[in-house]
Amino acid sequence: MKLELRGITKRFGALTANDHIDxxxxxxxxxxxxxxxxAGKSTLMNVLYGLYKAEEGDILLDDVVQxxxxxxDAMAAGIGMVHQHFMLIPVFTVAENVMLGHExxxxxxxxxxxxxxEKVREISERFGFHVDPDALVDDLPVGVQQxxxxxxxxxxxxxxxxxxxPTAVLTPQETDELMVIMRQLKAAGTSxxxxxxxxxxxxEVADRxxxxxxxxxxxxxxxxxxxxxxxxxMVGRAVELTVHKDPATPGADAFVVSNLSVxxxxxxxxxxxxxxxxxxxxxxAIAGVQGNGQTELTEAIMGLQQRVRxxxxxxxxxIRGLSVKQVLAAGIGFVPEDRKEDGLVGEFTIxxxxxxxxxxxxxxVKAGTLQLxxxxxxxxxxxxxxxxxxxxxxxxxxxxxxxxxxxxxLARELSRELRLFMAAQPTRGIDVGSIEFVHKRIVAxxxxxxxxxxxxxxxDEVVALADRIxxxxxxxxxxxxxxxxxxxxxxxxxxxxxxxxxTSPPEGAAA
Amino acid sequence: MSIQDAPLQHNHPDSLPxxxxxxxxxxxxxxxxxxxxxxxxxxxxxxxxxEGVSGFRLSTDSxxxxxxxxxxxxxATGIVLTVLLLxxxxxxxxxxxxNRPVRxxxxxxxxxxxxxxxxxxxxxxxxxxxxxxxxxxVGLSVPLVFGAxxxxxxxxxxxxxVAIEGQLLAGAFVSAVVASVTGQAVLGLISAMAAGVLVxxxxxxxxxxxxxxxxxxxxxxxxxxxxxxxxxxxxxLTKNTDLLNNSxxxxxxxxxxxxxxxxxxxxxxxxxxxxxxxxxxxxxxVVFFALFKTRWGLRLRAVGEHxxxxxxxxxxxxxxxxxxxxxxxxxAGLGGAYxxxxxxxxxxxxxxxxxxxxxxxxxxxxxxxxxRATLAALLFGFASNLQSVLSIIGSPVPxxxxxxxxxxxxxxxxxxVVGRVRGPAAAGKPYIKS
Numbered sequence: 001m002k003l004e005l006r007g008i009t010k011r012f013g014a015l016t017a018n019d020h021i022d023x024x025x026x027x028x029x030x031x032x033x034x035x036x037x038x039a040g041k042s043t044l045m046n047v048l049y050g051l052y053k054a055e056e057g058d059i060l061l062d063d064v065v066q067x068x069x070x071x072x073d074a075m076a077a078g079i080g081m082v083h084q085h086f087m088l089i090p091v092f093t094v095a096e097n098v099m100l101g102h103e104x105x106x107x108x109x110x111x112x113x114x115x116x117x118e119k120v121r122e123i124s125e126r127f128g129f130h131v132d133p134d135a136l137v138d139d140l141p142v143g144v145q146q147x148x149x150x151x152x153x154x155x156x157x158x159x160x161x162x163x164x165x166p167t168a169v170l171t172p173q174e175t176d177e178l179m180v181i182m183r184q185l186k187a188a189g190t191s192x193x194x195x196x197x198x199x200x201x202x203x204e205v206a207d208r209x210x211x212x213x214x215x216x217x218x219x220x221x222x223x224x225x226x227x228x229x230x231x232x233x234m235v236g237r238a239v240e241l242t243v244h245k246d247p248a249t250p251g252a253d254a255f256v257v258s259n260l261s262v263x264x265x266x267x268x269x270x271x272x273x274x275x276x277x278x279x280x281x282x283x284x285a286i287a288g289v290q291g292n293g294q295t296e297l298t299e300a301i302m303g304l305q306q307r308v309r310x311x312x313x314x315x316x317x318x319i320r321g322l323s324v325k326q327v328l329a330a331g332i333g334f335v336p337e338d339r340k341e342d343g344l345v346g347e348f349t350i351x352x353x354x355x356x357x358x359x360x361x362x363x364x365v366k367a368g369t370l371q372l373x374x375x376x377x378x379x380x381x382x383x384x385x386x387x388x389x390x391x392x393x394x395x396x397x398x399x400x401x402x403x404x405x406x407x408x409x410l411a412r413e414l415s416r417e418l419r420l421f422m423a424a425q426p427t428r429g430i431d432v433g434s435i436e437f438v439h440k441r442i443v444a445x446x447x448x449x450x451x452x453x454x455x456x457x458x459x460d461e462v463v464a465l466a467d468r469i470x471x472x473x474x475x476x477x478x479x480x481x482x483x484x485x486x487x488x489x490x491x492x493x494x495x496x497x498x499x500x501x502x503t504s505p506p507e508g509a510a511a
Numbered sequence: 512m513s514i515q516d517a518p519l520q521h522n523h524p525d526s527l528p529x530x531x532x533x534x535x536x537x538x539x540x541x542x543x544x545x546x547x548x549x550x551x552x553x554x555x556x557x558x559x560x561x562e563g564v565s566g567f568r569l570s571t572d573s574x575x576x577x578x579x580x581x582x583x584x585x586x587a588t589g590i591v592l593t594v595l596l597l598x599x600x601x602x603x604x605x606x607x608x609x610n611r612p613v614r615x616x617x618x619x620x621x622x623x624x625x626x627x628x629x630x631x632x633x634x635x636x637x638x639x640x641x642x643x644x645x646x647x648x649v650g651l652s653v654p655l656v657f658g659a660x661x662x663x664x665x666x667x668x669x670x671x672x673v674a675i676e677g678q679l680l681a682g683a684f685v686s687a688v689v690a691s692v693t694g695q696a697v698l699g700l701i702s703a704m705a706a707g708v709l710v711x712x713x714x715x716x717x718x719x720x721x722x723x724x725x726x727x728x729x730x731x732x733x734x735x736x737x738x739x740x741x742x743x744x745x746x747x748l749t750k751n752t753d754l755l756n757n758s759x760x761x762x763x764x765x766x767x768x769x770x771x772x773x774x775x776x777x778x779x780x781x782x783x784x785x786x787x788x789x790x791x792x793x794x795x796x797v798v799f800f801a802l803f804k805t806r807w808g809l810r811l812r813a814v815g816e817h818x819x820x821x822x823x824x825x826x827x828x829x830x831x832x833x834x835x836x837x838x839x840x841x842x843a844g845l846g847g848a849y850x851x852x853x854x855x856x857x858x859x860x861x862x863x864x865x866x867x868x869x870x871x872x873x874x875x876x877x878x879x880x881x882x883r884a885t886l887a888a889l890l891f892g893f894a895s896n897l898q899s900v901l902s903i904i905g906s907p908v909p910x911x912x913x914x915x916x917x918x919x920x921x922x923x924x925x926x927x928v929v930g931r932v933r934g935p936a937a938a939g940k941p942y943i944k945s
């Protein structure tokens with residue numbers, strides 16, 4: 001089926017998310033929609049799927065104008081979507097999720113689960129998915145959940161399948177498998193729209209590439225284009241894809257974690273006997289797919305976890321069991337992975353957010369009173385230093401772009417005297433310009449002799465920044481390897497395998 | 512069903528993919544709770560045990576099959592039961608020390624033994640009419656079960672229903688007036704449902720359309736209905752009781768079911784009731800079945816768990832919520848009719864007396880499951896009735912203490928004695944489409 005979008009315009013208040021976008025997807029092609037975070041890709045697809053109503057423009061299927069009042073209409077017309085955040089009910093089984101919305105019932109109105117199971121098995125077999133129709137979705141790994149999403153779309157005879165950032169949650173191996181599935185689908189005649197900001201994937205699988213920037217189509221590219229060409233098209237200027245950093249000059253062991261275990265409220269051992277050390281002036285990256293214990297590890301270090309065993313020492317002193325305030329006072333700077341939830345108070349101004357963790361004494365507070373003049377001066381200086389683009393330091397942080405929000409967090413954490421800097425997912429969901437800035441600051445922090453931990457699920461980021469890489473899988477550290485370890489080795493480790501080349505973790509062997 | 516018991520067996524590493532290791536955190540909650548109750552049992556039933564003989568009358572005079580009254584020596588029975596309680600407490604401590612789970616049946620057996628011991632102690636020198644105790648318990652439970660069913664439906668679809676109290680009260684008031692004026696019981700019941708639906712409409716409109724905090728709307732609605740019915744009662748109903756609030760026309764007759772009503776103990780309790788109670792039996796079964804086996808139930812639960820996912824498969828979230836909250840109101844309204852048509856016979860100011868909140872507690876205690884919520888409501892009804900029976904036979908327990916029981920049970924339940932309580936994921940959260 002041929003899908004055509006003509007002049008789609010979608011506004012949110014003053015913001016134009018999509019500005020007269022034209023797009024044609026030919027039958028049986030994989031069409032990549034490439035663009036930065038916030039470029040308007042997902043908005044466009046939500047318009048296509050009937051979740052948003054466009055102010056202007058038409059959607060045509062096989063040259064017939066469509067009017068979608070909601071996702072139900074879009075699905076009936078043959079459009080399926082694999083959402084970035086899976087649209088699955090965790091407490092339902094696979095079969096129940098697949099049948100939801102177009103349930104078959106028998107004469108008495110009872111759900112025909114048998115038919116749904118059969119459908120799941122049939123599609124699952126056709127593409128080699130190995131999905132158990134009676135498994136509870138909550139119990140499935142994300143890679144399998146994604147397949148359930150695909151089955152869901154295919155069970156409604158989708159002719160056009162939209163994948164919205166499908167690789168964000170996958171291991172490199174699962175990503176490869178997804179690429180195979182996409183090609184299979186294409187061979188079966190399905191048109192595919194593949195939304196991503198990852199250049200490597202685009203070049204691997206796309207037949208055609210459309211690049212979107214700031215809500216507009218800025219051009220088409222062929223899959224043979226180089227990374228640099230695609231990146232500059234996406235960002236609008238030449239981009240440095242590598243982070244410039246000199247070799248590390250690590251000093252003594254500064255931060256040591258030994259035999260650390262964390263038990264979550266469900267009684268699960270989410271961090272299992274983890275040991276590593278970070279030396280002054282080096283970056284240790286903690287790689288791994290989301291949900292393998294990295295979050296709990298950072299929280300345990302910060303004193304945010306309740307049931308922690310093992311030892312954490314900073315410069316020879318134990319910090320385990322200290323309160324968060326004491327941990328901060330010990331000189332740990334922390335960029336949490338979810339800046340909107342844990343890093344900032346959205347309603348507060350930039351200035352207020354910059355002093356959030358220092359409200360208990362001079363120089364910001366004297367005799368119980370905020371020192372507003374000092375705060376103003378401080379905030380203006382930091383805003384300039386960290387290139388926070390806003391209308392002023394009294395702008396509520398919630399109104400800033402993701403990149404500028406992250407710069408505020410970074411500015412706050414780096415403006416104290418630090419003995420350890422720990423950043424979790426420091427560039428998640430921010431624009432390329434901000435990514436470059438954040439990376440530069442992290443390297444600069446390392447160069448000033450501070451031990452740095454970067455927790456990231458993005459392999460690109462890990463490889464760009466790390467002097468050494470610790471890979472986490474299911475709560476344990478699979479191995480600690482040098483920063484120049486090949487990607488395929490890291491990929492295997494992220495899936496829990498230890499390649500032969502990594503027989504024993506080279507403790508202390510900095511790259 | 513959504514509730515699963517976490518498997519605590521060891522995983523076989525070669526047969527399963529590497530699962531997260533499950534550490535078994537020893538939870539001494541259950542043994543400690545049993546221990547405390549055992550100590551209470553020792554103090555109350557043994558150390559300060561009462562002398563005499565406790566009687567339990569199992570039949571009513573009108574029963575076809577007469578069972579003789581059971582008589583037990585108070586202190587001896589107390590000692591035997593206390594020993595059993597201690598044994599159970601020790602057994603649970605043994606299980607925990609061996610990292611084995613303390614199963615639900617132990618709690619159930621422990622609770623029943625403690626209850627029997629307590630009744631024996633309280634009835635020293637007197638006789639407890641067991642059928643009367645149970646009939647009263649069912650009577651007090653009926654509106655609670657209706658309310659809880661309404662609560663389950665409403666919360667399963669994603670709207671926290673604090674307004675159960677208001678729905679009950681509205682149902683009680685309107686059914687009394689309509690039944691009194693028309694003399695038609697059926698019209699009374701239908702109007703009670705309509706009254707509950709009206710209250711639900713307000714709740715649904717504000718919480719679904721205008722995204723007002725559901726708890727606040729619910730609380731305000733309760734206050735509104737209380738005020739409105741009290742005002743109309745004192746200004747209108749009391750001035751023309753014969754026409755508007757006449758118990759002779761309002762009260763429903765009891766309809767014994769031939770055969771079933773002659774079963775010893777159960778017959779008089781379950782099958783000599785009014786039509787409302789029989790409707791209740793059907794309602795519990797139908798709601799349970801429909802919630803888990805039909806399209807309606809699947810969609811309802813989907814909307815309450817993950818409204819956006821439901822939206823993306825073409826389910827209209829707002830409409831689903833609106834009509835199911837209305838349905839919940841109809842069921843709760845019917846429960847309200849029981850206050851007037853089923854038991855008292857006339858409307859009184861604030862006659863629901865917090866039943867809606869106990870129903871809400873039953874929803875949580877019952878983990879949003881219709882059957883469990885029904886059982887919880889029965890338990891709360893039993894606790895309330897026990898209090899009045901004990902005060903009639905002149906037992907030494909202060910009745911205010913017994914009145915606290917449902918709330919105490921709920922606090923323990925929510926605090927996790929019965930396991931982790933987890934409601935529908937999207938309950939209380941408005942679904943805002945951009």
